[in-house]
Amino acid sequence: MAEAAKRCIKRLTDGGVAVDDCVEDVATVMEALFDGQLTAAQTAAFLTALKMRGETPAVVAACAASMQRHAVQCDVGGDCVDIVGTGGDGQDTFNVSTASAIVCAAAGLRVAKHGNRASSSACGSADILEAGMGARLDIGPQAVKRVLAACDFCFLFAQRFHPAMRHVAPVRRELGIRTVFNILGPLSNPTRPRALVVGVYAPALGELVARTFVCQGVARALVVCGQEGLDELSPAGPSDVWEVRDGQIAHSVFAPDVNAGLELHPLTAVKGAGPRENAATLVSLFEGKERAVEDYCALNAGALLYVGGKAESIKEGVALARHAIRSGAAMRTLRAYVAATNEVVPGEDGN
Numbered sequence: 050m051a052e053a054a055k056r057c058i059k060r061l062t063d064g065g066v067a068v069d070d071c072v073e074d075v076a077t078v079m080e081a082l083f084d085g086q087l088t089a090a091q092t093a094a095f096l097t098a099l100k101m102r103g104e105t106p107a108v109v110a111a112c113a114a115s116m117q118r119h120a121v122q123c124d125v126g127g128d129c130v131d132i133v134g135t136g137g138d139g140q141d142t143f144n145v146s147t148a149s150a151i152v153c154a155a156a157g158l159r160v161a162k163h164g165n166r167a168s169s170s171a172c173g174s175a176d177i178l179e180a181g182m183g184a185r186l187d188i189g190p191q192a193v194k195r196v197l198a199a200c201d202f203c204f205l206f207a208q209r210f211h212p213a214m215r216h217v218a219p220v221r222r223e224l225g226i227r228t229v230f231n232i233l234g235p236l237s238n239p240t241r242p243r244a245l246v247v248g249v250y251a252p253a254l255g256e257l258v259a260r261t262f263v264c265q266g267v268a269r270a271l272v273v274c275g276q277e278g279l280d281e282l283s284p285a286g287p288s289d290v291w292e293v294r295d296g297q298i299a300h301s302v303f304a305p306d307v308n309a310g311l312e313l314h315p316l317t318a319v320k321g322a323g324p325r326e327n328a329a330t331l332v333s334l335f336e337g338k339e340r341a342v343e344d345y346c347a348l349n350a351g352a353l354l355y356v357g358g359k360a361e362s363i364k365e366g367v368a369l370a371r372h373a374i375r376s377g378a379a380m381r382t383l384r385a386y387v388a389a390t391n392e393v394v395p396g397e398d399g400n
Contacts, residue, residue, distance in 0.1 A: 054081060061075075075108050075112065083213035106257060120239040125193065125203070128159065129240050145349050155201075181325050184386065186206040195393075199389040244353075244356045246271045246353045250279075271353075272291040273288050273291075274289045289301075319341055337375055350373075
């Protein structure tokens with residue numbers, strides 16, 4: 050396998066070879082990486098070479114497929130959706146994708162949220178749910194399925210479902226640069242959602258991720274990027290949107306005030322903090338006490354309700370999301386989720 054890695058690195062660093070001509074080599078090396086067969090030096094050289102040449106949709110799709118094959122498989126007994134950001138935008142806003150996922154579950158979608166602890170911000174999706182709300186995260190596939198059946202929302206903790214990542218995590222930390230793994234997380238949900246909203250931190254990634262979804266055969270997706278470099282739909286102004294539908298990609302610019310009738314809010318009005326502070330904001334949001342955060346949440350939840358088929362437009366989705374919040378349905382879903390995770394018996398399902 051060492052020879053295969055060397056061959057792939059050589060081909061990637063050879064300017065005369067197109068990156069897409071290396072897809073099979075990349076897939077082979079990814080399999081070896083996840084099997085723990087590469088040295089740290091080989092892993093670092095491979096990731097750096099791939100970054101320097103520039104990842105293509107076919108290469109990213111091949112990497113994501115390998116990551117999913119090595120994940121703990123999770124059959125949740127039917128279709129589900131997800132909303133997630135790549136992170137890395139440096140804006141440190143409130144955990145809107147987590148809040149939006151709960152709101153969408155309360156509005157009738159089955160949401161299997163895939164996420165992790167914070168890496169570049171003060172509070173990740175895992176942090177707000179566990180440290181902030183008291184949910185139990187380290188649960189396996191059967192428990193996740195039961196939790197989803199109980200409240201239409203579940204959380205797949207990336208560290209639990211992607212154990213093979215232990216082979217690359219130390220190298221990523223030592224490299225200290227963005228690699229293909231910065232965008233693989235949102236593309237590697239073990240439940241294989243039928244529809245997704247994925248936020249990216251840079252417009253250049255929008256087309257890449259959208260085209261990767263086409264390569265993966267995803268039927269419906271929205272890839273979004275706030276024009277401030279936010280990996281969500283922005284509450285402060287326009288966002289770029291790439292809509293994937295039946296193998297086609299359409300780009301547009303979405304303005305919350307013009308396209309959804311929402312008041313604009315500066316990002317400072319939706320700033321995040323630590324897990325306990327963000328959890329308090331989440332509860333306050335679901336109690337109807339956070340206008341700016343409510344608009345931010347309704348906007349992004351509206352996008353998922355649209356792509357998930359519950360609304361005919363993002364604007365209609367915003368109205369559905371706001372009703373889920375103000376009716377108390379979102380709070381009930383949050384409470385039911387936390388309770389269901391804490392009913393899982395320690396040691397059950399391989400936990």
